[in-house]
Amino acid sequence: MTVALSAVVRRRVRRRVPWPVWVFLLIPAAVELGWVFWPGINSFYLSLTKWNGLGAPLSVGTKNYTDLFADDVFRQALGNNVIWAIGFGGLSVAGGLALAVALNRPRRGVGIYRSAIYLPMVFSLAVTGLFWRVLYQPDGTINAALGLVGLKSWEHQWLADPNTALYAVLVAAVWRQVGYVMVLYLAGLKGCDPSLDDAAAVDGTTPWQRFRYVVWPQLRGVNTVIFAVTVIDSLRTFDIVWAMTQGGPYHSSELLSTYMFEQGFTFLNLGYASAIAVVIFALAILFIITYLVRATRQED
Amino acid sequence: MAAQIVLEAPPKEPPVRPVKIARKRRRGWVFHAVMTPLTLLWVAPMLFVVLIAVRSFDDISARGLAALPDSFDLGGFVTAVGDGGIALALVTSAEVTVPAVVLSLWLASMAAFALSRYRIPGRRAILLTMLAGNLLPPQILLIPVARISESLGIYDSLVGLVAIHVGFGLGFYTFVLHGFMRSIPTEITDAAKIDGAGTVQIYARIIMPLCRPSLAALAALATTWIFNDLIWSITVLRTQAKFPVTAALLNLQGGYVSNWNVVVAAGSILAAIPTAIVFFAFQRHFVSGLLVGSTK
Known part of the structure; x- marks a missing residue:
């Protein structure tokens, strides 16, 4: 009886979806599919498979994957990617959070500082x-600035030296990312309950205690999102490395994404490149x- | 409780006030002393690139890249626009960005409308799957996308580039618009239904106009994303003359060995201007667009 009833209800519900709605959904869904x-x-x-784009791909089982782990360049790219995720994530979160806390309360000049940073x-x-x-060129601004403040011995061919290339690119990426993280944290701080902060202040806590025990726990949601987004971004990072070093010199700034692109589109090892992508x-x-x-929870 | 404490606090304050104000003023001074140099440091890279771009080639070769300008010369810009092909590339970028933004928001709004206003079975799973598609690393799509566009005959064409931008972005835009459309009260659409409005009319005449703010935020965000893209352009296009501006900039490096710095600095500034305009014109929307999907 209840089963029959629910079937009737369900049919009625389904009938309530008019056919144009299905068209509305199916066209975008098909495009994305x-x-x-x-x-x-x-x-x-x-x-x-092993494939160079011509003819049919030749099935080779898991050979690409076993090759990968014997490939020094791949291992270097993987290690670089770990450094990248930690450096890029850590620095932009630390910088973005510090700036958000500093620029959270309205006072004179805050708007200018915020705009400049993002x-x-x-x-x-x-x-x-x-x-x-351009700035990293051997005779460029950065070396000149170092000379100016008395650090002439630090002058360096930043992008041409395998020891510094990755970090030089990292600095540029963090420069761009900090503003984004700051905006996310500013929004998170806006969502914090100010009366809790005031209450703690009245109770005689230090600013650090208030941040650590009152504000920080309220930022948990933002932290999760920023953490996930930063790691996903680190794994996707391609453009900035490609523009600055193309993974060189000697693969010293190679990330998984640039190595994949090189294997796929320069050497046409399409099977091997696909394995890196996987x-x-x-x-x-x-x-x-x-x-x-996190997104689901927000939907509720 | 907390509010009560706050209310009780002020009467206690007057005796301490002079000290507090002095401390506040001092803290304000420290604040600016830290923030001003930091902000200048943040702006400095942009400033120096501009300073390099407006110097003449002779000035650079005589006095080095790091010297302060001794000349004002737009030769870098002229070379970048003309021989460097940046003017053409900017047009190409517009030809890709405009249709891609319009198409993706249009398709996304249709999907979001269907998923948010009707009881489609499994609608949440569909929505999250679509969002997941946008979060995938593009690397896993590159080779097959190049193959598929080849078999469809749109490889090395702007149509192919627009298509992949639309396909890849759809999930995110749908998710955001869905969140907004859900918040529109059903009474509004019910009233329209009673007045005899069909599904398409409800979408076009009621929901879409109400979505204008979130559509603006998404459009600003999508414009910068698509305009700034590099990886899809160099995956789907082969002919360099068809490259949008980001890809064309990277190609500058071959031709101008001696004046590379000036030409690239000028070209990069030109490539940054359109997104900067979008940013300043839609600043409020832009920030709310960045926040989308991050907090609540």
Whole structure:
């Protein structure tokens, strides 16, 4: 009886969806299916083959993956990516959070400071990379500035030295990212309950205690999002490295994404490149799920 | 409780006040003493690039890259725009960005409308799957997308580039618009239904006009994303003459060995101007766009 009833209800509910609505949904869904999910699945298949783009892909099983872990350049790229995620994430979160706390309360000049710091956000990563590449030139502004403040011995061929290339690119990326993280934290701080902060102040707590025990716990949601977004971004990072060093010199600034692009589009090792892409995906998926879980909670 | 304490606090304050104000003023001084140099440091890279871009080639070769300008010369810009092909590339970028933004917001608004206003079975799963598509690392799509566009005959064409931008961005835009459309009260659409409005009319005449603020925020964000893209352009396009501005900039490096710095500085500034305009014109929308999906 209840089953029959619910079936009737369900049918009525389903009938309430008029047919144009299905068209509305199916066209975008088909576009995304065709341009995102279908290619994504294809990469998994290609990663099990050897293929140069001509003829049919030759199935080789898991050979690409075993090759990967014996590949020094791949291991270097993986290690660089870890450094990148920690450096890029850590520095931009620390800087962005500190600036957000400093610029949270309205006072004179805050607007100017905020705008100046998130202005680099509007530049593309490629343009940011080119800007800094000009500044990093051997006779460029950065070396001149170092000489000016008495650090002449620090002058350096920043992008040409394998020991510094990755970090030089990292500085440029953090310069651009800090403003974004700051904006996210400013929004998070706005969502904090000011009366809690006031109450703690009246109780005689220090500013640090108030931040650590009153504000920080309230930022948990923002922290989760920023953490997930930063790791996903680190794994995607491509443009700025490509614009500044193309992964060189001697693969010293190679990230997984640039190595994948090189293998796929320069050497046409399409199967091998797909395997690298699958590794990037495998590393990202956990953080994608974290973000999605958070997004679901927000929907409720 | 907390509010009560705050209310009780002021009477206690007067005796301490002079000290407090002095401390506050001193803290204000410290604040600016830290923030002003930091802000200048943040702006400095942009400033120096501008200073390099407006110097003449002779000035650079005679006095080095780091010297302060001794000349004012737009030769860098002229070379970048003309021989460097940046003017053409900027036009290409516009030709890609405008249709891609319009198409993706249009399709996303349709999907969001269907998912937010009707009881489609599994609608939450569909929504999250679409959002997940946008979060995928592009690397996993590059090779198959190049292949698929080849088999569709749109490889190395701007149509292919627009298509992949639309496909890849859709999930995020749908998710954001869905959140907004859900907050529109059902009474409004119910009233329209009783007055005999069909589904398409409700979408076009009621929901879309109400969504204008979030559409503006998304449009500002999508414009900068698509305009700033590099990886899809160099994946889907092969002919350099068809490159949008970001990809074209990277190609400058070959031709101008001696004056590379000036030409690239000038070209990069030109490439940054359109997004900077969008940013300043839609500053409020832009920031709210950045916040989308981050907090609540």
